[in-house]
Amino acid sequence: MPSQVGFSLPPDRWQPFLCSISCYSQQLCKPTFLLSFCLPDLAKLQDQAGEVAAGTFTLCPYKEVRENHNIHYSESETAATSNLMISLNLPIEAVLPELLTAMQHSADAILEAPPGAGKTTLVPLALLEQPWLGHQKILMLEPRRIAARSAAHRMASLLHEQVGETIGYRMRLDTKVGKHTRVEVITDGILTRMLQEDPALSDVGLIIFDEFHERSLDADLALALCLKGREIFREKDDPLRLLIMSATLNGEALSAALCGAPVIRSEGKQFPVDIVYGVATQPRDPIVDKVVSTTLKAIEENPDSNFLVFLPGQGE
Numbered sequence: 001m002p003s004q005v006g007f008s009l010p011p012d013r014w015q016p017f018l019c020s021i022s023c024y025s026q027q028l029c030k031p032t033f034l035l036s037f038c039l040p041d042l043a044k045l046q047d048q049a050g051e052v053a054a055g056t057f058t059l060c061p062y063k064e065v066r067e068n069h070n071i072h073y074s075e076s077e078t079a080a081t082s083n084l085m086i087s088l089n090l091p092i093e094a095v096l097p098e099l100l101t102a103m104q105h106s107a108d109a110i111l112e113a114p115p116g117a118g119k120t121t122l123v124p125l126a127l128l129e130q131p132w133l134g135h136q137k138i139l140m141l142e143p144r145r146i147a148a149r150s151a152a153h154r155m156a157s158l159l160h161e162q163v164g165e166t167i168g169y170r171m172r173l174d175t176k177v178g179k180h181t182r183v184e185v186i187t188d189g190i191l192t193r194m195l196q197e198d199p200a201l202s203d204v205g206l207i208i209f210d211e212f213h214e215r216s217l218d219a220d221l222a223l224a225l226c227l228k229g230r231e232i233f234r235e236k237d238d239p240l241r242l243l244i245m246s247a248t249l250n251g252e253a254l255s256a257a258l259c260g261a262p263v264i265r266s267e268g269k270q271f272p273v274d275i276v277y278g279v280a281t282q283p284r285d286p287i288v289d290k291v292v293s294t295t296l297k298a299i300e301e302n303p304d305s306n307f308l309v310f311l312p313g314q315g316e
Contacts, residue, residue, distance in 0.1 A: 090118030091268045096126050099264050103206075104132060107230070107239040108261035110251045114268035119245050120147075120210055121154045124183045127206060128166075132241075136205030138183045141191055141222065143214050145171050151210075152176070152185040188218030195225045200233030206241040212254075213246040288316055 092113055102109045113119040124138050142148035152169035159166055168177035169185040177184055186194075194201065201207075207226055209219060223242070230240040244254060244261075251263040278297075281290055295309055 113266035
């Protein structure tokens with residue numbers, strides 16, 4: 001007789017874009033394996049599980065798992081099942097439970113996290129399956145086109161999908177969304193146009209303002225229009241939720257402007273920094289030439305490293 005294995009989902013084991021399932025054998029009364037899967041990628045993982053478990057594994061979405069859905073699994077198949085757990089180990093994961101709780105009980109929230117914490121790519125995916133979102137979409141506002149496109153591609157890759165499926169982006173003269181898209185990464189002007197066409201944003205459950213510290217006129221206007229549209233057009237039991245994210249924002253001041261919205265902070269990670277000085281330049285020396293030569297030298301001296309180069313503007 002095959003042993004019965006129950007699914008459970010402890011809140012402290014919740015992952016941003018994975019549904020972590022602890023599978024316990026009722027005969028052994030101890031964990032037998034840990035299985036995690038990407039929610040939009042059920043069919044692919046079901047194929048993988050079927051290969052491992054001879055087709056006896058019934059894969060269930062998150063909501064069904066929460067209802068203590070049971071499956072039957074033989075002990076030999078349980079022992080043969082591999083650990084499919086995936087972890088990005090990013091600083092933002094430590095505050096995700098606090099953020100999820102805040103968004104559950106408040107229409108507005110502020111997230112302060114340093115660069116590289118993972119807020120841009122993990123937070124939208126963490127909020128995607130929240131019960132209060134239902135079948136509505138998430139819009140994430142990015143101040144620049146390249147940032148919007150890069151964020152969409154990164155999130156789609158985490159879900160093992162192409163851009164335009166669960167994750168898409170929308171900007172002037174370049175749009176990749178589909179009928180199943182749940183997260184749209186957009187630019188400031190697109191959100192303003194969407195608000196003009198539908199001030200209630202009836203099919204949107206959450207708007208994320210990323211890098212809000214840049215404080216462009218379009219972003220400030222969009223936030224004001226979202227607040228006013230929510231006040232006039234949305235019902236109290238279906239508010240348009242707003243999440244403000246930034247690395248250097250004065251969260252307390254913004255919280256006061258948003259009627260005491262909760263502020264969640266991620267400490268991030270710190271690493272040692274070495275400062276290396278090059279040859280002094282003259283005021284009229286072309287900056288591009290100097291940056292190119294400095295970058296090439298850095299690549300030559302550190303062939304196994306990655307590089308981030310800051311330049312004054314788009315022209316450079």
